[in-house]
Amino acid sequence: MKKLVAYCIVLLFAGIQTGQAQSVTGRWKTFDDETGAAKSIVEIYEKNDKIYGKVVEILEKGKEDKTCEKCKGSKKDKPIKGLVIIEGLSKNDDTWEGGTILDPKNGKEYKCHINLENKDKLKVRGYIGFSLLGRTQYWTRVEK
Numbered sequence: 001m002k003k004l005v006a007y008c009i010v011l012l013f014a015g016i017q018t019g020q021a022q023s024v025t026g027r028w029k030t031f032d033d034e035t036g037a038a039k040s041i042v043e044i045y046e047k048n049d050k051i052y053g054k055v056v057e058i059l060e061k062g063k064e065d066k067t068c069e070k071c072k073g074s075k076k077d078k079p080i081k082g083l084v085i086i087e088g089l090s091k092n093d094d095t096w097e098g099g100t101i102l103d104p105k106n107g108k109e110y111k112c113h114i115n116l117e118n119k120d121k122l123k124v125r126g127y128i129g130f131s132l133l134g135r136t137q138y139w140t141r142v143e144k
Helices: 002-021
Strands: 026-031 038-047 050-058 084-092 095-103 108-118 121-127 134-142
Touching: 038 084, 050 095, 084 108, 095 121, 108 134
Parallel strands: none
Antiparallel strands: 026 038, 026 134, 038 050, 050 084, 084 095, 095 108, 108 121, 121 134
């Protein structure tokens, strides 16, 4: 009986670890669409059952203090580092959707959905109207 209880505890913790590893939350490295060079680190977090993403580090040399010159509203001329660029995504099966993503380069906001390709690869899709009119990026998980 003790072996059975110990075995169940091990399985329980293994399940918890697997579930945590499959979360979209965490730190993700983004890449430039044109050059493929690493651009930034975005921290994705959950707040009130929705997903948000904030730029926590700029990796491009000389652009660490850049502001969002082309942004509109309250984000205009704010530092990109610290800027919330993903807002209000809700879970739908294995996808987070229904929110927006901001491209600080052009200041435009797009509809967005994200999902894990695997535990260390995030598929990020920004689009106008419906998902066929947009672009996809793949971000890689970064350990703290």
